[in-house]
Amino acid sequence: xxxxxxxxxxxxxxxxxxxxxxxxxxxxxxxxxxxxxxxxxxxxxxxxxxxxxxxxxxxxxxxxxxxxxxxxxxxxxxxxxxxxxxxxxxxxxxxxxxxxxxxxxxxxxxxxxxxxxxxxxxxxxxxxxxxxxxxxxxxxxxxxxxxxxxxxxxxxxxxxxxxxxxxxxxxxxxxxxxxxxxxxxxxxxxxxxxxxxxxxxxxxxxxxxxxxxxxxxxxxxxxxxxxxxxxxxxxxxxxxxxxxxxxxxxxxxxxxxxxxxxxxxxxxxxxxxxxxxxxxxxxxxxxxxxxxxxxxxxxxxxxxxxxxxxxxxxxxxxxxxxxxxxxxxxxxxxxxxxxxxxxxxxxxxxxxxxxxxxxxxxxxxxxxxxxxxxxxxxxxxxxxxxxxxxxxxxxxxxxxxxxxxxxxxx
Numbered sequence: 001x002x003x004x005x006x007x008x009x010x011x012x013x014x015x016x017x018x019x020x021x022x023x024x025x026x027x028x029x030x031x032x033x034x035x036x037x038x039x040x041x042x043x044x045x046x047x048x049x050x051x052x053x054x055x056x057x058x059x060x061x062x063x064x065x066x067x068x069x070x071x072x073x074x075x076x077x078x079x080x081x082x083x084x085x086x087x088x089x090x091x092x093x094x095x096x097x098x099x100x101x102x103x104x105x106x107x108x109x110x111x112x113x114x115x116x117x118x119x120x121x122x123x124x125x126x127x128x129x130x131x132x133x134x135x136x137x138x139x140x141x142x143x144x145x146x147x148x149x150x151x152x153x154x155x156x157x158x159x160x161x162x163x164x165x166x167x168x169x170x171x172x173x174x175x176x177x178x179x180x181x182x183x184x185x186x187x188x189x190x191x192x193x194x195x196x197x198x199x200x201x202x203x204x205x206x207x208x209x210x211x212x213x214x215x216x217x218x219x220x221x222x223x224x225x226x227x228x229x230x231x232x233x234x235x236x237x238x239x240x241x242x243x244x245x246x247x248x249x250x251x252x253x254x255x256x257x258x259x260x261x262x263x264x265x266x267x268x269x270x271x272x273x274x275x276x277x278x279x280x281x282x283x284x285x286x287x288x289x290x291x292x293x294x295x296x297x298x299x300x301x302x303x304x305x306x307x308x309x310x311x312x313x314x315x316x317x318x319x320x321x322x323x324x325x326x327x328x329x330x331x332x333x334x335x336x337x338x339x340x341x342x343x344x345x346x347x348x349x350x351x352x353x354x355x356x357x358x359x360x361x362x363x364x365x366x367x368x369x370x371x372x373x374x375x376x377x378x379x380x381x382x383x384x385x386x387x388x389x390x391x392x393x394x395x396x397x398x399x400x401x402x403x404x405x406x407x408x409x410x
Contacts, residue, residue, distance in 0.1 A: 044159015265289030
């Protein structure tokens with residue numbers, strides 16, 4: 001039994017609602033359009049548009065947009081990923097209509113004036129510089145560029161200084177027309193309302209938006225060979241990422257890899273990598289693994305930062321832990337403990353209601369369905385030790401691995 005409700009407007013925009021007994025509402029508007037949908041010369045465009053949505057509209061100035069929710073104590077923000085653009089807000093329940101009105105205005109009536117484009121271009125160039133000054137952030141972008149060489153998924157979401165400098169109104173209008181498909185938009189609300197009120201407000205503000213059923217043409221990235229790359233930078237530590245392509249979001253082994261990732265280097269201090277590299281050997285302050293699934297591929301990676309003379313040992317220990325998972329099936333108790341830990345973390349994460357409603361909206365976009373918490377638990381509990389061994393031998397295969405190091409200049 002689902003614990004949410006969905007209503008579809010005549011233009012294809014879907015309204016997702018989940019009830020919460022609270023004075024606070026969390027809501028988001030997600031568009032299935034991200035940096036992978038850009039053409040080669042448009043790198044950074046999806047993110048550029050996200051910034052410009054908070055500038056002038058047909059009936060509001062920039063200050064009016066920024067003050068519309070902040071004046072009532074609400075929080076408004078947005079972000080862009082490889083596949084999505086998301087606007088979200090947290091607010092007192094009585095300000096829902098005000099929020100929906102603003103979302104409709106900035107998403108469908110932004111004017112993208114030239115002077116605001118120039119201002120925001122400067123802001124984004126500064127954002128790019130900020131990331132370049134943080135090697136632990138920059139290495140992730142460079143790793144994904146290696147992992148998806150020649151494919152839009154590998155491009156930096158922020159773009160490059162060269163591409164951002166050339167983005168213009170024609171690019172903006174073309175991208176929105178080609179990618180802002182109304183049937184691939186979700187407005188989601190997590191709050192204390194009657195569902196009829198939410199749908200009535202949605203009909204009032206989003207119902208008249210013209211339908212756009214443009215079809216995007218996403219190309220699945222081609223396979224690549226294992227490689228190792230070393231880049232010298234003016235930094236004090238060595239930073240390293242080891243990883244590979246992984247399962248897409250609809251793959252039958254996705255939950256198994258999520259469980260493996262959490263066991264290996266996920267949240268908390270008791271992950272295998274943290275116990276081995278930080279607690280036992282004391283050679284890295286940060287060591288973690290991550291698995292991100294996209295619609296047609298995925299990314300698995302292990303990251304650490306350490307003093308240069310310790311980097312080789314840390315790398316060796318990481319490969320040792322990966323080999324253990326390839327060679328040895330988890331015992332009954334180990335598998336049970338891994339599941340209990342992961343399930344507990346998922347349950348606690350449900351307390352972050354903004355993250356939860358965004359996750360639900362993404363699931364509705366990708367699968368036209370949202371798993372209940374119990375269904376999520378059941379899928380994790382259904383994972384077997386044999387499946388984890390199979391997954392480990394596929395994803396952690398040395399022949400699939402890409403290694404990237406940032407090393408200090410001598």
